[in-house]
Amino acid sequence: MADNVIRAPQALLVLSFGGPEGPEDVMPFLENVTRGRGVPRDRLEAVAEHYLHFGGVSPINALNRDIIAAVEGELAAAGLDLPVYFGNRNWHPLVEDTVARMAADGIGSALVFPTSAWGGYSGCLQYHEDITRARAAFGANAPELVKLRQYFDHPLLIEAFAEAIGAAREQLSVGRRAAARLVFTAHSVPVSADAAAGPPADGGKLYSRQVAEAARLCAAATGFTDYDLVWQSRSGPPQVPWLEPDIVDHLDDLAAQGVDAVVVCPVGFVSDHLEVIWDLDTEAAQKADELGMEFARAATPGTDPRFAKLVVELISEHMRAIEPDRLGAVPGYGCTRNGTPCAPGCCAIARRPGTGN
Structure with missing residues (x-):
């Protein structure tokens, strides 16, 4: 450095x-x-x-x-x-x-x-x-x-997310809080892009590994012993594999398991991008309502x-x-x-996903 x-x-x-x-x-x-x-x-x-x-x-x-x-x-x-x-x-x-x-x-x-x-x-x-x-x-x-x-994984970022998760859980009905499922989301990317993320010596998948680590740290800080990590905001042709499952599909799966309340934390986002307020506050919230599931979304830390x-x-x-x-x-x-990559070959073959924030 x-x-x-x-x-x-x-x-x-x-x-x-x-x-x-x-x-x-x-x-x-x-x-x-x-x-x-x-x-x-x-x-x-x-x-x-x-x-x-x-x-x-x-x-x-x-x-x-x-x-x-x-x-x-x-x-x-x-x-x-x-x-x-x-x-x-x-x-x-x-x-x-x-x-x-x-x-x-x-x-x-x-x-x-x-x-x-x-x-x-x-x-x-x-x-x-x-x-x-x-x-x-x-x-x-x-x-x-x-x-x-x-x-x-900066302590202040984890603290801010953890407090937001706790505040979101308080929005749920008292009787549903204890059993509410914690679900973390982040922006999906093509599987090939994630495989190429990070220096080759690290073995790839740096992005998804970092997201999973942040989710683990946030869950531990809020006392959740069990949680899910899912993805959102996929774009691109359907024949190209992206990180899954999608948050909306996952809500269907949770409902089938008898889950009646979720706390959703957009751990992959610093601020309330359009993808947060559309994919979560609009589409995911509407799906939860259709399923009779209480839905609370944690604030982003920005x-x-x-x-x-x-x-x-x-x-x-x-x-x-x-x-x-x-x-x-x-x-x-x-x-x-001056734009030098983090490490030789880091993410060099990936392609840019997404259509905006």
Whole structure:
């Protein structure tokens, strides 16, 4: 990690996926997300309807601005004088424009906090590609950018999820709480992409292993001895295998087993992306209602004050070059400079899944 340490960074860049902020943004946004992938127009139109159901606005940009405001407060409290910039992969403010603004402001080096805690192509490597693309768009004098490490098992993240699980269980009828089933969800990816996630020496499946480890840690922190890990937000042709089971199918299975209450924790998501409020709060909740099953969804951690503290802890950890604060045993990878992958060959053959947040 030593070659990637910036001991005195001049700024922080919060790097995220992006999302539309009005009906007129929806199709251009989806075209950005799927460019070069040959996604049929009718598939884009189907996904567009999910956004239009909520007025054409994804919650992700507003939530990221809230996170940035909280991080600014935590940075000030920690005595760290770092302006915070915001850039996205797929919608405004685009990361290319943000990096150009940073350079115009005289920023020569910055740390990058990605709004993904994970390894794998979409969770990590694609953020490196964003950094490389943004620096190349500016040119030779682009700011030095160092992406902070994966943080899927950081104690503050686990604490925030655990408290949210407990709060969700309290939403259930008193008589159903004790036997309620805890179900964790994360964004599905193609099985081949998961197999390629992580350095070859690690044996692959880094993403699904990290998600499983985070779920284990959260369940232990909340006193659940039994739980399920399922997936959501699949997209792509049906002949391509993706991680399963899907949350909606799993609710059918639980109902057949006599389960009458579930607590669903979207452990794979930092914030309430469109995929959370559609796939869980809309489709999964409706399925549970049809099955006569009580359904409570745990909050994502981005709005929890501990999340901003986590960001500042990652910054301080990096600047002081100290050991990562981690709870889990599954590998996580460290800071990388100017788009260099986490490790040689890491996630190199994967393909980008998903159609948006």
